[in-house]
Amino acid sequence: MTTPQRHSWKDIRDRIHARILDRTYRPGDKLPHDEDMAQTLGCSRSTVQRAMQDLSESGLVERRRKGGTHVRPEPVARVTIEIPIIRKEVEDLGQRHGYQLLSRAALPPPAEIATRMELSAHVPCLHVRALHLAQDRPYLYEDRWINLQTAAEIDSVDLCTISANEWLVLNMPYTRCELRFFALAADADLAKALHTSPNTALFAIERTTWIDTQPITTVRTIGAPGYQLSAST
Known part of the structure; x- marks a missing residue:
């Protein structure tokens, strides 16, 4: 009996990101529901949600309440600036x-x-x-x-x-x-x-x-x- 592989949200984020880059998911496409994505990628729904949150904050996807998640037609480039000591x-x-x-x-x-x-x-x-x-x-x-x-x-x-x-x-x-x-x-x-x-x-x-x-x-x-x-x- 094999133990299912555990995936971190960063692993899932990178896999979704790769599919956006190779045009599996094209600009403007609606992505599968989080539950369906979790089943496809072999992880929990919460892991997909955390990955999608990061992709949204990075400007690659847009999430709308009751409207689902879409690949942005024109990805927004964002940078992180931390308040330094x-x-x-x-x-x-x-x-x-x-x-x-x-x-x-x-x-x-x-x-x-x-x-x-x-x-x-x-x-x-x-x-x-x-x-x-x-x-x-x-x-x-x-x-x-x-x-x-x-x-x-x-x-x-x-x-x-x-x-x-x-x-x-x-x-x-x-x-x-x-x-x-x-x-x-x-x-x-x-x-x-x-x-x-x-x-x-x-x-x-x-x-x-x-x-x-x-x-x-x-x-x-x-x-x-x-x-x-x-x-x-």
């Missing part, structure tokens, strides 16, 4: 991380920040500016606002010994994130902090996170000249 990001490059807390103040958010966070201008926030170093050279400048109603505990954290970035990643999981990427010209303060010349073009990332409907933080990080961002598909 900047200390670990620097160390993964084989470099020594350094950190300087430049300022910390409890302030009402200015109108631009309140709008970005979908927050009342009267909600107390913590404004933090910091500089991350790699091999004692500027790496990333951080300008952050934190909602003290959502992340009240950070008000008692020593941000000289742990960055707001690291504390929030470890302690405040989010359910929604908005990202914006752009270039900006260094003003005098940024040029001094990042050891570059005024008007140098710098890469900036603006990121805002929420837990359900409650804003957690909004941050603008600005890389020193040569900074690179990596993502995976």
